[in-house]
Amino acid sequence: xxxxxxxxxxxxxxxxxxxxxxxxxxxxxxxxxxxxxxxxxxxxxxxxxxxxxxxxxxxxxxxxxxxxxxxxxxxxxxxxxxxxxxxxxxxxxxxxxxxxxxxxxxxxxxxxxxxxxxxxxxxxxxxxxxxxxxxxxxxxxxxxxxxxxxxxxxxxxxxxxxxxxxxxxxxxxxxxxxxxxxxxxxxxxxxxxxxxxxxxxxxxxxxxxxxxxxxxxxxxxxxxxxxxxxxxxxxxxxxxxxxxxxxxxxxxxxxxxxxxxxxxxxxxxxxxxxxxxxxxxxxxxxxxxxxxxxxxxxxxxxxxxxxxxxxxxxxxxxxxxxxxxxxxxxxxxxxxxxxxxxxxxxxxxxxxxxxxxxxxxxxxxxxxxxxxxxxxxxxxxxxxxxxxxxxxxxxxxxxxxxxxxxxxxxxxxxxxxxxxxxxxxxxxxxxxxxxxxxxxxxxxxxxxxxxxxxxxxxxxxxxxxxxxxxxxx
Numbered sequence: 412x413x414x415x416x417x418x419x420x421x422x423x424x425x426x427x428x429x430x431x432x433x434x435x436x437x438x439x440x441x442x443x444x445x446x447x448x449x450x451x452x453x454x455x456x457x458x459x460x461x462x463x464x465x466x467x468x469x470x471x472x473x474x475x476x477x478x479x480x481x482x483x484x485x486x487x488x489x490x491x492x493x494x495x496x497x498x499x500x501x502x503x504x505x506x507x508x509x510x511x512x513x514x515x516x517x518x519x520x521x522x523x524x525x526x527x528x529x530x531x532x533x534x535x536x537x538x539x540x541x542x543x544x545x546x547x548x549x550x551x552x553x554x555x556x557x558x559x560x561x562x563x564x565x566x567x568x569x570x571x572x573x574x575x576x577x578x579x580x581x582x583x584x585x586x587x588x589x590x591x592x593x594x595x596x597x598x599x600x601x602x603x604x605x606x607x608x609x610x611x612x613x614x615x616x617x618x619x620x621x622x623x624x625x626x627x628x629x630x631x632x633x634x635x636x637x638x639x640x641x642x643x644x645x646x647x648x649x650x651x652x653x654x655x656x657x658x659x660x661x662x663x664x665x666x667x668x669x670x671x672x673x674x675x676x677x678x679x680x681x682x683x684x685x686x687x688x689x690x691x692x693x694x695x696x697x698x699x700x701x702x703x704x705x706x707x708x709x710x711x712x713x714x715x716x717x718x719x720x721x722x723x724x725x726x727x728x729x730x731x732x733x734x735x736x737x738x739x740x741x742x743x744x745x746x747x748x749x750x751x752x753x754x755x756x757x758x759x760x761x762x763x764x765x766x767x768x769x770x771x772x773x774x775x776x777x778x779x780x781x782x783x784x785x786x787x788x789x790x791x792x793x794x795x796x797x798x799x800x801x802x803x804x805x806x807x808x809x810x811x812x813x814x815x816x817x818x819x820x821x822x823x824x825x826x827x828x829x830x831x832x833x834x835x836x837x838x839x840x841x842x843x844x845x846x847x848x849x850x851x852x853x854x855x856x857x858x859x860x861x862x863x864x865x866x867x868x869x870x871x872x873x874x875x876x877x878x879x880x881x882x883x884x
Contacts, residue, residue, distance in 0.1 A: 431492065438472040440492065442593075446484055453480035490589045491624065563594050567883045572596070573604050574868045581609045581668055587624075588614075598683045607681040609671045611664055617687035627688055629656040636692035637699055645711050660691040713771070720764040721771035722746065725804070726782040728790050732804035735778065735794055738764060742799065749797045750781055811835055827853050858884070 431440055440451055442460060449460040451470040454477075460468035472480070482490040563572045576582060584596050591597040591612070601608045615627030633639045633650045643649030664686035671684050693700070702708055710718055717723030720738045737746040740763065747755045755761050760770045767774060782790050787803050794801040805813065816822055824833035839848030861884050865875050878884045 436474055438474060438476050440470050440472065440480060440482075442468040442482065446482075446489070446593075448485060449489070450483040450486075451480055452483060454478065457483075490593065563596070565883055567878065567881075569595065571865070571868065571878075571884070575864070576601055576604045576608060578868075579605065579608065580672065581611055583611045583668075585613055588612075588618075598681075602681070605681075607675055607679060609668060609675065609681040609684060611668045611671075611684040611686075613660055613664055613686040613688070615687065616689045618685065622689075629654040629688060632656040632688040632692035635689055636696045637703075638692065638696045641699065641710060641712050642714075643712050644714060648712065655695070656688050656692045659695060660686045660688050663691055663694075716771050716775050717768065718771065719768040721761075721767040721774040722778045723768075723771065724775045724778065726775075726779050726790075728782045728785055728787040731787040733782065733787055733790055733794075733801055734804070735799055735801040737767075737799055743767065745797045746799050749793060749799070750777060752777065823850070825850060825853065828856065 431438065440460075441463070442449060446460070446468060449468055451458055451460060451472070453472055454475075456472065456476075458470055460470045460482075463469045480492040481488050482492065563569055582596065582601055584591055586594075586596070588597070592600070595601075596610075598608075598610045601610055614623070615631065616622040616625055630650050633656055634648075639648045639650045642651070664684060667684040667686065671682050675681055699710075703710075715725040715734075717736070720736070723736050723738075725732055725734050737743045743761070743764075744753075744756055747753050759766070760773070761767050785793070791801055791803060803809075810816060811822070820838065822835040823838050825836045827834050836850070838850070842848075862875055865878070865884070870878070875884070
């Protein structure tokens with residue numbers, strides 16, 4: 412939501428530079444940004460915003476107004492604000508949840524509790540709701556970045572952002588298009604500062620459709636791309652616990668940004684790079700969608716059992732679980748010999764991968780019987796000797812302790828300020844022989860490099876102190 416009342420006892424809650432304030436006799440809507448003749452339409456009423464300060468406008472609605480409000484600029488819709496009928500989330504709960512999250516992680520993920528400023532304060536982008544969801548993602552992914560803390564909705568904050576943009580190759584902004592425009596962070600506004608800038612953004616559903624304005628998370632895209640329908644059972648679909656849509660979208664956005672940088676080397680022009688959660692999910696699940704449209708196979712979920720070859724399933728052993736696959740006739744032949752069922756090689760039910768997938772329940776049953784008589788180590792040893800791909804089921808702790816994972820450097824213990832023990836971070840997931848990736852610094856704490864960045868931009872110590880006192884940074 413672009414506007415949400417977060418406090419049950421009245422008061423205001425700024426969200427991305429737009430405020431909704433419920434008072435005893437009115438609902439007050441405030442805007443921060445550059446607007447030309449803004450008007451507010453809600454509940455069958457339409458009225459003009461009145462200037463109340465530099466880049467600030469105010470309009471009042473009757474107290475009983477609920478539903479959607481539309482901000483118009485030059486008679487064209489600019490923003491849609493959802494006016495809630497009751498509080499959805501309490502600031503006090505958010506602050507406490509973040510503290511608990513920080514304590515549970517073994518240390519303070521934020522530099523100091525004093526940085527948990529109220530939502531009425533001068534830091535609309537440091538929302539506790541966002542921090543709870545993003546703290547660990549930033550912890551893992553921002554290890555190569557410097558982090559400054561600035562309020563881009565204020566006039567001085569905008570000037571700092573403008574100076575930063577002038578020194579940048581890429582601006583990454585995880586904000587809705589309307590908010591980007593209101594903060595002058597859209598591509599055209601950025602080009603006025605740096606003509607060859609590249610803007611990278613991510614949305615939930617992508618542009619051009621009736622859901623483009625909606626908000627969404629990883630799990631929503633998992634469900635809508637068809638992948639969750641194919642896991643679990645028809646009676647109980649199961650989404651993946653790993654946020655593969657989020658991670659995939661971030662990776663593809665990074666790939667698109669690199670492509671834009673290469674294109675700029677040739678053309679001299681920047682551009683907008685836009686990823687979308689649903690776009691990523693559909694791309695990753697595209698083979699299943701192609702199959703469905705072409706041959707109308709109408710598959711249904713079969714728990715962990717694959718449907719295009721067999722064996723392809725999870726199997727219980729005497730002391731755990733493993734997964735095993737046989738794809739292609741030569742591999743299936745080796746598996747059949749291992750099972751002592753070479754006669755299956757002449758059975759038409761198992762003549763090729765498609766036939767074996769159609770009869771996978773029979774094959775899984777045989778493999779389950781074989782695994783139940785062995786420990787995981789015994790089964791994996793026999794499968795490896797037959798060159799059948801297989802692996803054990805690990806808990807997170809077992810993954811941390813695995814000999815191969817540690818020997819191959821797939822996790823690297825890294826110190827982090829405030830944590831009682833090193834953090835096992837995955838290094839760059841692709842290894843380059845000549846220019847390997849490496850950790851240059853830890854993921855930044857909130858606002859860790861604010862002063863350093865401002866000094867580089869030419870701000871004096873006195874100016875920085877003044878900006879801090881007034882809540883601009």
